Amino acid sequence: MLAIITKYNLDPKIFSIWKVLKFIAEGKDGHVLKVKKGNQIGALKIFKKTKSIKKIIVEINFHKTAAQKKLAPPILSKWEITNKTKCYVTSFLPFTLKKILFDQNKILLVNQIKRIIYLFTELDKLKILHNDDNITPVSYTHLRAHETRED
Numbered sequence: 001m002l003a004i005i006t007k008y009n010l011d012p013k014i015f016s017i018w019k020v021l022k023f024i025a026e027g028k029d030g031h032v033l034k035v036k037k038g039n040q041i042g043a044l045k046i047f048k049k050t051k052s053i054k055k056i057i058v059e060i061n062f063h064k065t066a067a068q069k070k071l072a073p074p075i076l077s078k079w080e081i082t083n084k085t086k087c088y089v090t091s092f093l094p095f096t097l098k099k100i101l102f103d104q105n106k107i108l109l110v111n112q113i114k115r116i117i118y119l120f121t122e123l124d125k126l127k128i129l130h131n132d133d134n135i136t137p138v139s140y141t142h143l144r145a146h147e148t149r150e151d
Contacts, residue, residue: 004031008046011084018044018077018089034092042076042089049086056081060088062128071122 005012008030018035024043025032029051033044047056060081066072073091081088097116101108108116 004033004046008086009049009084010046010087014044014079014085014087018042020044030087035089037076037089040076041092043073043092044077044087044089047086049083051086053081053083053086056086056088062126063088063090065126066123066128069122069126071119071126 004010005015018037021034021036021041023031024034030045030047033046035042035044060075063072063075067074067090073093075088075090077087077089079085079088100112
């Protein structure tokens with residue numbers, strides 16, 4: 001954990017609040033960790049030091065908008081985004097579209113297809129571009145909205 005704290009210049013207090021359960025993924029923007037606080041399980045998204053606070057706040061606001069419409073998991077963290085807290089926690093979603101496709105031999109059920117179409121239609125109405133494969137046709141999207149669509 002010390003390596004991630006050092007690599008991303010994070011405030012160690014975050015990890016006294018949220019206990020790391022496991023590493024989930026490393027992407028172009030940083031890392032995602034599965035974390036726990038009490039009975040809550042979350043996904044901690046940690047941004048690279050080079051990503052601006054302004055862009056992180058824009059992404060969080062997109063996420064909050066989608067969460068209000070039940071299109072994304074709620075944000076659980078409450079801290080202000082600073083150079084030492086370039087991260088946030090959402091409710092953890094155990095399934096991604098990629099995992100569902102793998103588990104179902106690359107075949108989606110009709111209700112799953114309808115849910116995916118619904119999710120993307122609603123995100124489009126909100127002018128949120130979803131460019132992540134971490135979605136679930138069963139409940140919510142794991143939203144990583146980086147920009148708005150230009151219509």
